[in-house]
Amino acid sequence: MEKVDWSDPVSVGSFIVRNALAEDRVMDDVTTSSLGVPADDKSACAVSAREELITAGWFLVEQVFSELSILAGRSIPRIQNIIPDGSTAFEGDRIGCLQGSANLLLRGERVALNLLCHLSGIATLTAKYVEVVKGTGVEILDTRKTTPCLRALEKYAVRAGGGVNHRFNLAELAMVKDNHTAVAGGSGKLHSVILRIKEKGIPVEIEVDSIDQLKEVLDEKPDRILLDNMKPDALAAAVRVASGSGIYLEASGGITLKNLREVAGTGVDGISSGALTHSASSADIGFDWGIT
Secondary structure (H helix, E strand, O other), rough: OOOOOOEEEEEEEHHHHHHHHOOHHHHHOHHHHOOHHHHHHHEEEEEEEEOOOEEEHHHHHHHHHHHHHHOOOOOOOOEEEEOOOOOOOOOOEEEEEEEEEHHHHHHHHHHHHHHHHHHHHHHHHHHHHHHHOOOOOEEEOOOOOOOOOHHHHHHHHHHHHEEEEEEEOOOOOOEEOOHHHHOOOOOHHHHHHOOOOOHHHEEEEEEEEEHHHHHHHHHHOOOOEEEOOOOHHHHHHHHHHHHOOOOEEEEEEEOOOOHHHHHHHOOOOOOOOOOOHHHHOOOOOEEEEEEO
8 A cells, every 4th residue: 555644745645646546537538538549649738727816736737647647658748837836826827837648638637627726725715814814923724624635735735825734633732622621520620631741742732712711721831722712802811811821822713704803803823714624615727728
């Protein structure tokens, strides 16, 4: 079985591309196979933005056609990236160009676009969040609410949009959430849990949903505190209570583009949102055939 580094977008990309091409049965493409000799001719197409967006995932386009060329025993198409990941593409802009056998371009077009559109959609939404909090010093954070097996890619897209990655997995940072607290017997019973985590040298974040809970956990000196589903006035009060502690305060829950600036104004250090990865619409990108 292929060894995958789940934290590396290139490694994950290779794994996903290989399996996506198999899923789509690209070598059994009935339509392209039926074109005959014309499909072997060299063709060109432009990958174009059909709306304003932030690009992310061009390396996946390259991986698609590299892998496809191996499967088909053909030369790799000439691929040129014009607008690099993390940059703005306006409607009508060419993100890149491809030149090669139409046989390959036709078979790989949909897999390449699916991945590029998905990641660019995440980067575009993230950039909107980042723009709203501009000047406040607040970080926009993602979460673990990602598509299974696509986390490294989706978190890469968040970075391309100007966001900051939160913990990547359950081993990277210990987040003591409300369910953990309930099992432990309440926030007053967390001391031994926190000690065991700290003995392993792993950073700790504790979730609270009230000022009273916040006061209870401050003495545990966690690295971060998650202020969950708290209104802006409560968030501002939490910032005052934790002032001088040096603990990173993260707001999360019920945050939208409409109330984002107000939340950022409370003085928290970061705002996390699962919407960045689980609710972003795919960007509108297409192949314009026959354009060099």
